Amino acid sequence: MKAFVITGPGEASVQDVAAPSAGPGDVVVDVQRAGVCGTDIELYTGEMQYLADGHTTYPIRIGHEWMGTVSAVGEGVDRRWLGRRVTGDTMLGCGVCRRCRGGYQHVCEFRGELGVRDGRPGALAEQVAVPATSLRELPDEVDDALGALVEPGGNALRSVQAAALAAGDRALILGPGTIGLLAAMFARAAGAEVHLLGRSERSLEFARSLGFEGVWTEDALPELPWDAVIDASNAPHLPAKALDLVQPGRRVVYVGLAGSTSLIDTRTMALKDVTAVGILSASPGLSGTIDAYARGDVDPRPLIAATVGLSELAPILAGERPRGAGPGPKIHVGIAADASSKESNT
Template sequence: MKNTGYVLTGVANFEKRELPIPEVLEDDVLIQIEYMGICGSDIHAFNGDFGDVTAAAEEQGIMIGHECAGTVVKTGKNVTKIKEGDRVAVEAGIGCGKCDMCKQGLYNLCRDMRFLGCPPDYKGAMQRYMSYPSAWVFKLPDDVSSLEGALIEPLSVGLHATNISGIGLGDSAVIFGAGCIGLTVLLSCLAKGVSDVVVVDVFESRLQTAKKLGASAVLNSSECDVIKKVIHILGEEPKYIFEAAGNPVAAEMCMKLIGRAGVITLVGALLKPSSIIFEDISEKEVTIKTVFRYRNIYPTAINAIAEGIIDLKTMVNKVFDFEEAQHAFEEAAAQKQEIVKAVLKF
């Protein structure tokens, strides 16, 4: 049993290394990773968009990756609910369990959060074997594949976003951004019985995927007046808007488009400054909500897939072998127009 991993050592550079098999503590399980999703944040880290990540990579080498699933090959002596041979999905964020946020069940807001593949530890999933606390792994039923298991993580973001927004049966929504997170928001809206969902993006391949997944309409913002078009389609200004592109222009458009007493939910990671024009929303009593990862949602996500309520496989349009990790990240970064969701197969 050998543990091969890919360590980020600088901007756009992975180094393949032979690693020791991780120690399995008494409450841990050792997982043989089978699939890992390539997240947009992973691409940002790879491209050097996060200064602290690049500095750590150049100084010590780091391991990224947090969307993963695999098979348990060893368990610690205290582990009873998971056994060897179980296929599991891994919840990436672990709260301290002691702070005020954790005690309220809001562990995604923990100030001492340990998140897979992120600072300060940078212990990510880009390795064949990974040890992880058993309390944060979830058994996959037979009718949920390991590929789908790896995508529970981004799906959880979409489910959490729709929960926070308050959207429900019979409502309509607009989603800016048809990348992986925007698509999981779409799937979550549809699972809640939302009647009409308009998805906006600039990449045609992503819009077509949104259409396949059930969007009632898709709009290419580079080809039309989005505000006029959305109002024409819905018959009114939308009450619910999700910004899942992480784009300042899209965020500003949300303010102009939202209807009275509407709810704007910011899901995407806005890495650049955005100007909120309060004149656009001050007379509408608009509520703006923000999303940070997810909490208490993995069992719901797994059940939704098992019951056939949510289809995750359709948005995966590129699967790379683990040995192609360098090429996979290069292509995922360069082919944003074509690659909707890329995964590594171990």
């Protein structure tokens, strides 16, 4: 089969590789669509921390935002999975440690991360093998584009849940990228008054096009009481600013990761009686995201700027914008048909 393979920093190509087989407890999925994430870009550029820590080594087959159809099942797997449209969890815990047994498999010390850590090759390929336990079935109401947006949606949903927003609360989201915009959508669906803070006029204007009127740059942010602040940015100074901005007794949520150390003053946290929550993965939010998409509570498809083929992926990871791309922050890859034409807002 064909798969996208990163062989070193800035070096990648579509290669012919051995097709996966369904071992015991596994399924093989024919991948139809996959998303490109900031983590994928860092793996391509060599900036991903896992490379420095030795959790990940080249060559790497990336892809952890995906959907497809189950085409083979291994020993011990219910054959009813065959032909089902699915997506799956990125975080693959060992299943036997204390964390896994307690429901925290996404922070298992021995976990694999599909397409991110060494172990399981990712889904930017014609097929991917995953544990059946990681699967989530997609209902008919969740089309292929939505299916490949479940993983980032799960991170955003968990962030909004961690913010403990009630109807009428005012939420500020730092960073209008994919996760920030998804969090804004989930917060709006929860009945909150949503504001976003960003830098580039292009991203701010796109946020306004999604119906968010409270869109600000840092120097223009109004002095309002913020009941929750969700930091979905990669700016090292914003975690501390989030803590400064949030109302006493309320919550700050950290889902973005800066490229360098970011500091907060725990004295401020204690004196304001603030709860701070970190969000690592989508795992506990996958099913809720699928349900929200199926009900139409949240429709993130306008975030997709273009859908390209595997052969067009390397320049995108290097920072190029696909020709004819829409204004959204997310790029999708069409796998099954090796899509070579761009589709804006699809």
